[in-house]
Amino acid sequence: xxxxxxxxxxxxxxxxxxxxxxxxxxxxxxxxxxxxxxxxxxxxxxxxxxxxxxxxxxxxxxxxxxxxxxxxxxxxxxxxxxxxxxxxxxxxxxxxxxxxxxxxxxxxxxxxxxxxxxxxxxxxxxxxxxxxxxxxxxxxxxxxxxxxxxxxxxxxxxxxxxxxxxxxxxxxxxxxxxxxxxxxxxxxxxxxxxxxxxxxxxxxxxxxxxxxxxxxxxxxxxxxxxxxxxxxxxxxxxxxxxxxxxxxxxxxxxxxxxxxxxxxxxxxxxxxxxxxxxxxxxxxxx
Numbered sequence: 593x594x595x596x597x598x599x600x601x602x603x604x605x606x607x608x609x610x611x612x613x614x615x616x617x618x619x620x621x622x623x624x625x626x627x628x629x630x631x632x633x634x635x636x637x638x639x640x641x642x643x644x645x646x647x648x649x650x651x652x653x654x655x656x657x658x659x660x661x662x663x664x665x666x667x668x669x670x671x672x673x674x675x676x677x678x679x680x681x682x683x684x685x686x687x688x689x690x691x692x693x694x695x696x697x698x699x700x701x702x703x704x705x706x707x708x709x710x711x712x713x714x715x716x717x718x719x720x721x722x723x724x725x726x727x728x729x730x731x732x733x734x735x736x737x738x739x740x741x742x743x744x745x746x747x748x749x750x751x752x753x754x755x756x757x758x759x760x761x762x763x764x765x766x767x768x769x770x771x772x773x774x775x776x777x778x779x780x781x782x783x784x785x786x787x788x789x790x791x792x793x794x795x796x797x798x799x800x801x802x803x804x805x806x807x808x809x810x811x812x813x814x815x816x817x818x819x820x821x822x823x824x825x826x827x828x829x830x831x832x833x834x835x836x837x838x839x840x841x842x843x844x845x846x847x848x849x850x851x852x853x854x855x856x857x858x859x860x861x862x863x864x865x866x867x868x869x870x871x872x873x874x875x876x877x878x
Contacts, residue, residue, distance in 0.1 A: 600625035602857035606662035606673035612792040614800035654671040678716040692802040705821035707806025718784035740791030743768040814850035825849040
């Protein structure tokens with residue numbers, strides 16, 4: 593814990609999608625802060641999942657911009673923001689994954705600390721349908737009505753007047769689908785999961801885990817100056833094969849760096865393995 597840095601301070605959460613439901617309890621309990629959500633803070637100006645507006649940068653840059661804007665708006669000195677993306681899993685490219693990034697910015701101590709979670713637990717999906725029955729089948733697949741739906745005339749539209757979001761009732765679903773089918777110029781419409789946090793409890797769980805990982809990152813304190821948020825700046829490969837004792841491509845150590853005093857600390861065997869299985873050895877298993 594690092595109470596001298598964050599305890600009894602107000603932290604502004606840059607959200608309009610109820611992320612405080614999972615973020616606030618963790619931060620208030622673990623860091624001793626008071627979480628507030630600024631009124632009328634419009635995060636849609638920083639990008640939308642439904643493609644009407646692009647993000648101003650990559651995932652980290654966008655989360656950082658959100659937090660900085662919340663600080664500018666409120667005049668506070670501590671902020672947190674999150675940003676999600678849905679991409680093929682790096683190890684299983686045929687399966688979608690949810691990467692959630694949570695960033696904390698402290699203007700008093702000039703700190704930026706991040707937490708991240710990559711999860712296969714996602715219902716991110718979309719489908720082109722031409723009948724109400726096909727739409728019902730898709731809705732059931734993604735967990736409607738507990739999870740919200742979006743209906744639009746096509747997957748490429750950027751016209752907000754043709755997009756219906758936040759569908760969470762059977763009546764709204766029926767009206768949105770039938771209206772879209774009647775308006776469709778080619779007889780098909782586009783359905784997708786509403787991935788905004790307040791309409792997607794599965795995503796909300798991943799945001800919660802990313803926040804817990806942020807707290808772990810905060811508690812990685814510098815052994816020299818006590819500054820929170822020591823982070824990995826280098827991953828060193830070369831874990832020795834248990835059979836031939838030659839280096840492999842597996843990680844042997846991580847190097848952590850302090851944001852304040854620039855001290856470096858190497859941690860051996862971060863994955864809990866002191867040697868590598870010969871399966872991963874280029875000599876034993878060429």
